[in-house]
Amino acid sequence: MDSTDLAFFSAVAVAGGIGRAASELNTVQSNVTSHIRALEMKLGVRLFYRSKKGVVLTSVGNTLLPYATRIADLLTEARKAVTEAGPRGDLRIGSMETTAALRLPPILRSYAAQYPDVDIKIETGPTSALIDLVLARKLDGAFVCGPLVHEDIVSIPILEEELVLVTPPSVQTRLQLKKYLSQTAGRKVIVFRAGCSYRRRIQELLAQHGTVDIRWMEMGTLDGIIGCVAASLGISLLPRAVIKSFAEAGQVRGHALRGESGKAMTVFIHRRDAFVSSALQCFMERALQLSLSPGSETASLRKASKA
Known part of the structure; x- marks a missing residue:
């Protein structure tokens, strides 16, 4: 042929x-x-x-x-x-909404300053959709929720997020939270669309509290989710770093979770058999150097990347 x-x-x-x-x-x-x-x-x-x-x-x-x-x-x-004679051309990167909102800007600013000949295209979406796009070669790589084990994918640990249950600010104590969760009438769980890893986690968490009659409200943006929680329409599950400024302003409240349910590893993935261009290689190196976290220590990310 x-x-x-x-x-x-x-x-x-x-x-x-x-x-x-x-x-x-x-x-x-x-x-x-x-x-x-x-x-x-x-x-x-x-x-x-x-x-x-x-x-x-x-x-x-x-x-x-x-x-x-x-x-x-x-x-x-x-x-x-x-x-190729160096980083140049298009670089297609996928990201979860939460990562794109808080963790990506420092990396993109630093990367663009050093490699101006690379045109980065960012596509946001839930973890499952991003994995499918990487497998289909429509994305060069993506930040998704891990851990991820797949024979066709290389998964690089980036950093560990602390997940919190997000409620209206009036829910302050653990006793109030328990009561709030038991009164589900008229309330919803506000999440990204199907395929979001946090959606699965909050469903499991609520099931542990005996809450199985769950009504979902899907939102396309992070601001939309936080805004709906602030308006007492329901609850959500998000990284603490994402809601920090909103919590400090008294708009929402984040409740710590016990054990592994309160931890989520962000990983960067790419196809195992795909050619890793110099643009992609430099992007991954920059992600590790900057930890994708404002003010965080580089050493903490390198430690995670070796785990």
């Missing part, structure tokens, strides 16, 4: 039509058609069902598509490996 034929095949599969693929590839339809036919002849199979509305992959075409995508990724990585 020819890699160019595979590239044209992938473009048609994604675009859903010969004409749309030709437009994206900046070529003529006849050129696209000839590459597809050449590939079908070499393989001796039909890859598309054709109609006036466009094309649809056959079962064989669906089988071939991930291999064609992987080959294109490998060629791109090979080109980068032999041609």
Whole structure:
């Protein structure tokens, strides 16, 4: 098989039509058609069902598509490996909302100052979604909640967060908290969308208190979650560092959790078999140097990274 034929095949599969693929590839339809036919002849199979509305992959075409995508990724990585002369180009980084809100700004400021030729693109989301994007090679790396063990992923410990149960400021003592949790009528657990690791943790925590009839309210932003808790709409589970300024202002209150339920490790992940560009390598080194934590000691992060 020819890699160019595979590239044209992938473009048609994604675009859903010969004409749309030709437009994206900046070529003529006849050129696209000839590459597809050449590939079908070499393989001796039909890859598309054709109609006036466009094309649809056959079962064989669906089988071939991930291999064609992987080959294109490998060629791109090979080109980068032999041609890059230092950190430059695009760097696609994923992050949990909580990490992006507090921990990322120092790293991005320092990194951008030293490597101005790198264009960093940040995508936020829940841990499970970020893992899927890294596995699909749509992100070069991501900050997610650990620990994480996966045969296709390298996981680097970054720092340990203290998680607290976040309530309205009127809930002050542990006895008041217990009473508050038992009175669930009209109250909700305010979380990020499904796939958030903190969501699973608070569900387990409430189950331990006998609270199983949980009503969820999903919010897309950290400020939205904190604002709803401050308005006495419900409770949440967040890193203490994230709510610190809000707690000091008397808007919310953070309640310490006992044992391991109050700890969460933030890790940086990337695909084990992916080419680690100099841009990504320098980014990971900068993350370790700065600890992703304002005012924290570098030594504490290095200790965690060796754990």
